[in-house]
Amino acid sequence: MRLIIRDDPTSVGEYIGNYIAKRINDFKPTPENPFVLGLPTGSSPIPTYKHLIKLVKEGSLSFKNVVTFNMDEYVGLPRDHSESYHTFMFREFFSHIDIPPSQVNILDGNAKDLIGECNAYEARIKEFGGIELFLGGIGEDGHIAFNEPGSSLASRTRIKTLAYDTILANARFFNNDIAAVPRMALTVGVATVLDSREVVVVVSGQRKALALSKAIEEGVNHLWTLSALQMHPWALIVVDEDATAELHVKTVKYFKSIERVQDEVEAMHDALRAKGIEEPVGSME
């Protein structure tokens, strides 16, 4: 696992935006072999989306041959609702880039057969040969996607009841009316995320500091589902200074010291790829 620390959320967004752009461009996606990207919602990834939009407008990045899968969507919330994840993704990202609508996949929280919808989603991911890079964020309770504390670390896309913490945190988007916050969501599972060839997680703000510490300084634990990332061979977490508040000084120093070899790792990875060796080499431990 790599941990990259930047001064503020904007710098975090630029770092991840550039990183993803490089991965897409190096991949040289085509209509037959598109780059498959997993995407989150929430406030943390917004600076990343802003930077990606800038790169598209500058012409140095295109989503013409990118297929996206979103992590989650509320159940029963109309697609046009101002807080639905369809609305979020369109407003914050898809409307500003050049992705063809047919290449965008978001779970349908209004499907008649919700279980069928989830299974079809997993199947569709497989059809595309799995996800190349999954970008994620975390909740204050350490959840990745809507995999709340206690979720199975082997979980797949499914219906999930939201934790009370999450409902409280989201009430601010529903006029502080707790009753108006949806109680359920469809979400990819922890295992769905871990299946992707690479995972990049954005963590910003002091409120996420404890969750970050639990996820990377303690053991794998289903009460902090992000900790499952420790089992992934090619994971990157990018955080701002505020989010490091609960980390040991030792941890911060260690990750800062290994950042400088990042480029070498990248170069090695590219070289292996060029030789047709697909084995990921991201782990520094």
Added chain:
Amino acid sequence: MNGLICFTNCLLPREDGSLVEQDLWIDERRGVILDAQRTFFLRKERPDRIVDLGGNILSPGFMDIQINGAYGFDFSVYDGNDEEYREGMKTVAEKIVETGVTSLVPTLITQEKSLYPKILNLLRPFSTPTSANLLGWHAEGPFIQLAKRGAHAPQFLVPAHEQFASLEAVYGAANLADREDWLMETGDTDAVGVRIITAAPEIDGVMAAVEETVKRGVVFSIGHSIASTDIATAAVQRGARLITHLFNAMPQLHHRDPSIIGLLGASPHLSAPMSPKRVAHTHAPLARSDSLTRRLRAAEQESPKAASEAFDDLLTPPQTPIFANRDSELHLQKGKVTDMAFERPFYELIVDGIHSHPNSVRLAYTAYPEGCILITDAMKILDPHLRDGVHEWRDGKRFVKEGDKLYLEGTDTLAGSVVTLDKCVRNFSRFTGCSLGEAIKCATYNPAKCLGIEAKKGTLRPGADADLVVLDRKGYVQSTWVKGKEVWRKNAA
């Protein structure tokens, strides 16, 4: 190409007067504004054509609900030749787009009675693929007050002794048919069509005709009137929803009987369903118009001069009526105003800097911003390319044009306006100090709402007609779009 256009890098005026940085998607073929998100997720399409507006403002097209003519054509002149008249309508509709106007309501000043049915029938909703929309008609007169007739011909003014039947007799029953029937005649039930009548509610029979007029889907506007506060209020309670060119052709604001202008400050105290009863001097508030009426009668004996504007309002200030005290509980919520029994009417302002002083414009807007509608009230001479100097009018009379000022030759009588609506918007923002977005609202959403067509015109709502104007940050028109097609573009200087 899939016929969809995305306007990007632009500011969109919202219905609350704010400006937001956002894209707008339209369907060029159907000529409508799209719900971008639905188009993306349900139609699975995104626009093939992207128009970068370079930070300019993309506004709904302007709407002028009172305009007498332009580019040499006068809506009030009909020489018995339908083709010629239609050609004139077409000329105005096609040229006016350079001023950012995409919808207008041709206005007819008082005519000889027999001409109305014919002209109003010609003024059904009309547009060509590259022109602004003529939305219907605005009949200003003949049921107006002699004392406030302005440039209207005194010999053609009439009372409405038979109430609504008198209106039908003058305008033609077919032209006052129920909205659906009237639109049906037009052949396109989907068309947006409006009718406005400006009349003085104190004229005999007019007040009794207001309700039926409104029921037929015609907007009743108070104007060219000396209605006292009581009468003006009663007209609004019966359904009048507009005031014609506020401040002009009406009694000036008097604090004891604020008359028509005072409607902008209508007090909940007087408008409530349980309004307190007057205790004394029932007729006192009418003194102002009474004195005027007396002098008027005297004046009628002489033959009125066509060019003379109006009479001085009054000699004796009337008394403010005395109302019985009410003892209901007072509310305790700061910022809230007690509910009114009726909505205050919209009001038209000519913001050429001549017909109303900037202070007056700001005073009206501050009193009731939601009701403000900018109009040009322009004469046929309106043409931004016309040079200053002497121009022919009619009956041997000639205009002198001096910037936005227009006189009858040899007099200092204002002969109407020659200001364009885009200039009114710029003036309005300067005069009131409001933002450009709020000024735009007064030339788009407010008039559309007054006419009840705000779902189709004067708005950027999904489903509305893609009638648009691009403005730079100074409020100058860069390009104009009608039904999704660019119909005018400023020449690169």
